[in-house]
Amino acid sequence: MTLSVWALPSADMTTAQEKxxxxxxxxxxxxxxxxxxxxxxxxxxxxxxxxQLTNSPTLIVMVGLPARGxxxxxxxxxxxxxxxxxxxxxxxxxxxxxxxxxxxKNFEFFRPDNEEAMQIRRACATNALKDVVIYFSKDHxxxxxxxxxxxxxxxxISIVSFxxxxxxxxxxxxxxxxxxxxxxxxxxxxxxxxxDYVNCDKDEAQADxxxxxxxxxxxxxxxxxxxxxxxxxxxxxxxxxxxxxxRVQDHIQSRIVYYLMNIHVTPRSIxxxxxxxxxxxxxxxxxxxxxxxxxxxxxxxxxxxxxxxQHIKDLKVWTSHMKRTIQTAEHLGIPYEQWKAxxxxxxxxxxxxxxxDIQENHPEExxxxxxxxxxxxxxxxxxxxxxxxxxxxxIMELExxxxxxxxxxxxxMRCLLAxxxxxxxxxxxxLKCPLHTVLKxxxxxxxxxxxxxxxxxxxxxxxxxxxxxxxxxxDPEEALxxxxxxx
Amino acid sequence: xxxxxxxSKSTQNLDRTVCMTNCPTLIVTVGLPARGxxxxxxxxxxxxxxxxxxxxxxxxxxxxxxxxxxxKSFEFFRPDNEEGLKIRQQCASAALNDVxQYLADGxxxxxxxxxxxxxxxxETITVFxxxxxxxxxxxxxxxxxxxVxxxxxxxxxxxxxxYTNCNTEEAMEDFKxxxxxxxxxxxxxxxxxxxxxxxxxxxxxxxxxxxxQVQDHIQSRIVYYLMNIHITPRSIYLCRHGESDxxxxxxxxxxxxxxxxxxxxxxxxxxxxxxQEISDLKVWTSQMKRTIQTAEAVSVPYEQWKAxxxxxxxxxxxxxxxEIQQHYPLExxxxxxxxxxxxxxxxxxxxxxxxxxxxxIMELExxxxxxxxxxxxxMRCLLAxxxxxxxxxxxxLKCPLHTVLKxxxxxxxxxxxxxxxxxxxxxxxxxxxxxxxxxxxxxxxxxxxxxxx
Numbered sequence: 017m018t019l020s021v022w023a024l025p026s027a028d029m030t031t032a033q034e035k036x037x038x039x040x041x042x043x044x045x046x047x048x049x050x051x052x053x054x055x056x057x058x059x060x061x062x063x064x065x066x067x068q069l070t071n072s073p074t075l076i077v078m079v080g081l082p083a084r085g086x087x088x089x090x091x092x093x094x095x096x097x098x099x100x101x102x103x104x105x106x107x108x109x110x111x112x113x114x115x116x117x118x119x120x121k122n123f124e125f126f127r128p129d130n131e132e133a134m135q136i137r138r139a140c141a142t143n144a145l146k147d148v149v150i151y152f153s154k155d156h157x158x159x160x161x162x163x164x165x166x167x168x169x170x171x172x173i174s175i176v177s178f179x180x181x182x183x184x185x186x187x188x189x190x191x192x193x194x195x196x197x198x199x200x201x202x203x204x205x206x207x208x209x210x211x212d213y214v215n216c217d218k219d220e221a222q223a224d225x226x227x228x229x230x231x232x233x234x235x236x237x238x239x240x241x242x243x244x245x246x247x248x249x250x251x252x253x254x255x256x257x258x259x260x261x262x263r264v265q266d267h268i269q270s271r272i273v274y275y276l277m278n279i280h281v282t283p284r285s286i287x288x289x290x291x292x293x294x295x296x297x298x299x300x301x302x303x304x305x306x307x308x309x310x311x312x313x314x315x316x317x318x319x320x321x322x323x324x325x326q327h328i329k330d331l332k333v334w335t336s337h338m339k340r341t342i343q344t345a346e347h348l349g350i351p352y353e354q355w356k357a358x359x360x361x362x363x364x365x366x367x368x369x370x371x372x373d374i375q376e377n378h379p380e381e382x383x384x385x386x387x388x389x390x391x392x393x394x395x396x397x398x399x400x401x402x403x404x405x406x407x408x409x410x411i412m413e414l415e416x417x418x419x420x421x422x423x424x425x426x427x428x429m430r431c432l433l434a435x436x437x438x439x440x441x442x443x444x445x446x447l448k449c450p451l452h453t454v455l456k457x458x459x460x461x462x463x464x465x466x467x468x469x470x471x472x473x474x475x476x477x478x479x480x481x482x483x484x485x486x487x488x489x490x491d492p493e494e495a496l497x498x499x500x501x502x503x
Numbered sequence: 504x505x506x507x508x509x510x511s512k513s514t515q516n517l518d519r520t521v522c523m524t525n526c527p528t529l530i531v532t533v534g535l536p537a538r539g540x541x542x543x544x545x546x547x548x549x550x551x552x553x554x555x556x557x558x559x560x561x562x563x564x565x566x567x568x569x570x571x572x573x574x575k576s577f578e579f580f581r582p583d584n585e586e587g588l589k590i591r592q593q594c595a596s597a598a599l600n601d602v603x604q605y606l607a608d609g610x611x612x613x614x615x616x617x618x619x620x621x622x623x624x625x626e627t628i629t630v631f632x633x634x635x636x637x638x639x640x641x642x643x644x645x646x647x648x649x650x651v652x653x654x655x656x657x658x659x660x661x662x663x664x665x666y667t668n669c670n671t672e673e674a675m676e677d678f679k680x681x682x683x684x685x686x687x688x689x690x691x692x693x694x695x696x697x698x699x700x701x702x703x704x705x706x707x708x709x710x711x712x713x714x715x716q717v718q719d720h721i722q723s724r725i726v727y728y729l730m731n732i733h734i735t736p737r738s739i740y741l742c743r744h745g746e747s748d749x750x751x752x753x754x755x756x757x758x759x760x761x762x763x764x765x766x767x768x769x770x771x772x773x774x775x776x777x778x779q780e781i782s783d784l785k786v787w788t789s790q791m792k793r794t795i796q797t798a799e800a801v802s803v804p805y806e807q808w809k810a811x812x813x814x815x816x817x818x819x820x821x822x823x824x825x826e827i828q829q830h831y832p833l834e835x836x837x838x839x840x841x842x843x844x845x846x847x848x849x850x851x852x853x854x855x856x857x858x859x860x861x862x863x864i865m866e867l868e869x870x871x872x873x874x875x876x877x878x879x880x881x882m883r884c885l886l887a888x889x890x891x892x893x894x895x896x897x898x899x900l901k902c903p904l905h906t907v908l909k910x911x912x913x914x915x916x917x918x919x920x921x922x923x924x925x926x927x928x929x930x931x932x933x934x935x936x937x938x939x940x941x942x943x944x945x946x947x948x949x950x951x952x953x954x955x956x
Contacts, residue, residue, distance in 0.1 A: 047795045261712040274727045
């Protein structure tokens with residue numbers, strides 16, 4: 017290691033302005049330059065409080081024959097990106113076509129020699145790309161997923177020049193599958209019930225769809241190792257047994273690749289539950305690290321019984337590092353893993369207070385929280401937004417795993433649920449996650465089936481709805497109107 | 504990913520075994536000489552150890568040097584050199600033996616760094632792994648760019664013990680002939696023939712990757728890491744915020760602003776950065792006032808990362824060491840006993856910090872020139888990653904205020920330049936005291952506390 021002492025010329029040490037005065041934004045608790053009596057101007061501060069994942073909009077382009085999982089991947093990827101805070105939207109060409117053509121007759125529409133249909137399909141693609149432009153320029157979108165077959169080089173070249181012209185980055189996701197069982201399964205799960213086949217029986221639909229695939233096969237040119245070596249893409253073979261990744265350009269593409277390489281389609285269920293009712297829950301206090309109440313212990317036993325009754329193969333159990341989730345898991349009699357990342361939201365100076373205490377001691381904070389519960393950060397604590405960031409590795413591992421039971425906390429469970437059920441950041445902090453209830457989530461088609469299983473052990477309600485008046489000027493009664501009962 | 508596994512009776516200090524995989528993993532490199540196998544092996548080992556997965560690399564070339572003592576010329580590697588082949592076979596076996604020992608003794612991942620260019624050799628290794636219950640993951644590096652290969656040879660081969668008595672041209676010539684010896688028998692991992700193996704094929708220094716049959720979490724993390732590293736020359740600058748008001752008082756944590764001397768430092772930092780004439784410098788700070796004030800003075804756009812916030816000292820936030828000794832003497836002693844794993848009540852440990860910083864490290868790997876303005880404990884963690892320090896050394900690394908560390912990757916490691924910007928500041932480094940018993944006297948505990956107001 018070399019050591020040196022920096023010696024400066026004595027002249028020219030003045031800076032144009034003393035830039036050391038900062039103020040903390042009240043809601044997000046972010047330090048920004050104080051620009052005099054007018055307060056801070058968020059728009060002209062130098063510091064971004066969100067790490068920059070990319071500096072230009074990204075167009076993800078799906079490639080592949082029908083029934084290769086393109087829409088499944090598009091929707092899942094979009095859900096993930098939105099959850100981690102990257103505004104993303106899927107543009108499904110099939111939907112544009114359904115709007116243009118109104119009623120689908122049969123596969124003949126997709127015949128390569130059907131000139132009239134070709135024109136319609138081209139027009140749909142143009143319209144979809146026009147909407148992409150609007151999404152990026154007016155709606156503050158960052159990622160658009162163009163979900164179509166895009167099976168010809170010609171089509172892909174035109175998309176690349178369109179993107180170049182607009183200054184968008186392009187990333188192709190190609191799904192290649194030659195396993196007839198998987199394709200048949202896909203058709204059954206999502207095609208047979210599509211609006212296109214509403215008046216057909218299963219076998220007719222299946223047969224027609226297979227002919228539809230044939231129409232594309234002739235002209236299908238997969239991404240080529242040589243000819244397409246300058247493009248950025250990932251090729252997924254046979255539902256993830258193999259991947260080919262070429263020229264990842266930036267952070268967001270790297271994250272997308274990592275995500276796509278971790279998801280799978282093996283059937284499984286995810287069980288979400290909070291810890292049993294805790295001593296602090298009974299007192300209406302938030303946060304802390306208390307143990308279970310007697311009813312909480314009862315729930316934990318009931319949970320053990322429920323899990324046994326489900327006869328789940330190879331169940332993994334995860335808890336946080338907090339006493340109440342660990343006590344709950346202990347009753348299950350199965351090995352469990354503790355994740356610090358699953359700890360409840362840190363309420364900072366409000367830890368272990370009741371809502372009444374918070375109103376009395378921090379009325380302004382209490383109001384700010386009601387104004388924007390997702391982004392609001394407790395003083396010396398966290399926000400839901402911080403929580404999502406902290407939970408991302410948990411979600412990634414949940415994707416890799418199969419049957420998992422997660423024993424966690426109210427705010428944490430809301431975040432996980434929002435990811436699995438594609439809820440917005442506005443809905444997230446108000447999702448209902450009552451004590452003593454297990455949610456069983458099973459992926460099906462493009463989404464998730466949810467079963468609520470209430471284990472019939474009494475518990476306090478800890479859900480506080482957004483009150484009518486969220487102004488800092490409101491009266492205490494207005495603030496405390498929606499507080500659930502406690503001892 | 505650090506998470507504790509439970510036994511049936513939970514206790515306060517659970518075994519911190521990492522449960523990412525249920526059996527050890529053998530990573531096997533594949534590729535011609537000068538394709539970056541050792542570079543990748545060492546870097547991957549460093550990363551895995553830092554995130555808490557005990558990993559060791561086993562370089563067959565080193566076994567060969569120990570066996571042979573003196574390297575004469577490339578002739579040793581000729582495919583028709585019977586004696587040479589025998590020795591190389593023995594070396595590979597010796598290395599695998601040590602691998603078996605290491606993985607039985609608490610090691611989680613072993614990196615078997617050799618050419619492994621024939622299917623036959625790889626088959627032997629796969630059988631060995633199966634017999635011992637290890638998972639196998641191949642990492643193949645394929646590169647045909649003559650400039651990259653020449654550069655590799657210059658950077659790491661010419662300085663190798665094999666060539667201490669040769670001049671540059673002789674060494675280069677001999678090494679090129681050595682590569683030729685392997686070329687004829689080289690069987691690259693094949694999409695069809697090797698479709699049941701788990702592997703990543705890295706092509707042209709990361710332009711392209713082929714990933715096949717990833718089996719579990721650790722392999723997935725390894726793939727992600729390998730896909731994010733690059734070898735473009737660049738420098739990473741690490742420094743702490745300027746001296747803060749709480750630093751001056753000898754208090755830890757908190758969210759105070761810069762002292763007058765801290766503000767001076769920020770000005771000097773700006774001048775220093777300008778003088779370095781760095782192209783496309785990214786500047787990162789935490790979300791705490793003192794790092795942001797420092798960055799503001801540097802007058803370049805910066806990004807705030809919550810993950811770079813200082814370690815949370817929980818109930819000890821804003822206390823002086825004297826106060827901690829007074830109010831929490833037990834905690835204070837336990838911290839001295841195991842500073843890496845010790846977690847402040849309602850706070851964090853260095854171990855937690857490492858987990859929190861992993862995405863920062865991953866992004867640092869992706870980036871080029873970066874200046875990270877952070878905090879003492881955070882900087883220690885980042886430095887430990889770059890300089891391959893152990894968990895024992897990490898919490899005692901010296902990261903004084905008003906000093907910039909410039910790290911430049913070179914060969915298999917990192918060159919470090921320490922630049923003190925000549926503005927006085929308090930010392931915030933507390934050495935481990937002699938007596939770490941909970942029964943110790945207050946004076947013994949406070950012996951190593953640095954001076955403050």
